Amino acid sequence: MNNRKNNCFGNTVTDERTTPAPPDWPSRIAFFDRLATVWDNTSSLEKIAPPLGAVVDTWDVKPAETILDVGCGTGNLTAVLLQRLGTDGRVVGLDISTVMLQHAKAKVNDPRATWLECPAEDVPLPEAVFHRIICFSVWPHFTAPATVLAEFYRLLKPNGYLHVLHLISRSAVNNIHSQASDPSIHHDLLPPVADLAVLTQTAGFKLITAAEDNSSYSLTATRPAS
Numbered sequence: 378m379n380n381r382k383n384n385c386f387g388n389t390v391t392d393e394r395t396t397p398a399p400p401d402w403p404s405r406i407a408f409f410d411r412l413a414t415v416w417d418n419t420s421s422l423e424k425i426a427p428p429l430g431a432v433v434d435t436w437d438v439k440p441a442e443t444i445l446d447v448g449c450g451t452g453n454l455t456a457v458l459l460q461r462l463g464t465d466g467r468v469v470g471l472d473i474s475t476v477m478l479q480h481a482k483a484k485v486n487d488p489r490a491t492w493l494e495c496p497a498e499d500v501p502l503p504e505a506v507f508h509r510i511i512c513f514s515v516w517p518h519f520t521a522p523a524t525v526l527a528e529f530y531r532l533l534k535p536n537g538y539l540h541v542l543h544l545i546s547r548s549a550v551n552n553i554h555s556q557a558s559d560p561s562i563h564h565d566l567l568p569p570v571a572d573l574a575v576l577t578q579t580a581g582f583k584l585i586t587a588a589e590d591n592s593s594y595s596l597t598a599t600r601p602a603s
């Protein structure tokens with residue numbers, strides 16, 4: 378069942394969840410605003426850059442790419458990406474949390490980075506602008522995954538890449554979210570990567586890899602050229 382409703386910015390989005398409760402955007406934003414003040418205590422750039430950079434280096438990022446960092450948080454992935462881009466490279470960090478974005482701007486402070494405060498479910502940008510879209514530690518928070526995939530398909534250039542990445546296991550992610558201080562986060566669960574692969578292909582993407590083990594979860598797909 379599809380529901381039409383307003384998102385936190387007053388725009389109409391489609392929620393394909395079969396559960397009746399629509400997302401409580403103010404509550405979710407408040408949760409991530411609070412998390413922003415402590416996020417770097419457990420996931421600092423210094424700590425995450427080596428393992429994250431090692432994965433990014435397998436993606437063959439080109440110096441002049443324009444990349445969307447979805448759920449950019451305090452900007453750690455954006456910083457890692459900028460280290461690998463040239464002067465013509467660009468990263469757009471997108472997040473629903475004002476406070477996360479404040480931390481990201483202060484940390485990154487690079488003219489090649491720009492910031493967008495909006496949900497991934499409804500991105501106010503024209504089509505085919507990104508070479509690559511990366512969802513690092515954010516996928517389970519999307520309230521309407523099929524809507525988000527349609528947005529990513531629209532925003533990617535033909536042959537552009539979509540990456541979904543976690544550097545801990547699916548069960549570890551789901552344990553953390555099941556015990557979050559805000560009950561609305563308890564349902565933000567990462568599906569088996571095989572299920573995400575099917576969803577991604579249903580949205581029109583070509584699957585490149587999908588894998589999960591006891592320390593990571595990753596999917597890479599492309600928007601076909603035609």
Ligand SMILES: C[S@@+](CC[C@H](N)C(=O)[O-])C[C@H]1O[C@@H](n2cnc3c(N)ncnc32)[C@H](O)[C@@H]1O
Pocket residue numbers: 409410420447448449450451452453454471472473474477495496497498513514515518519520
């Ligand atoms: C667990 S944090 C990860 C932050 C960052 N990617 C990292 O790993 O350091 C999840 C981030 O996604 C953002 N977020 C949650 N739901 C979102 C949505 N629907 N659209 C965009 N961003 C969202 C949160 O505000 C938060 O900054």
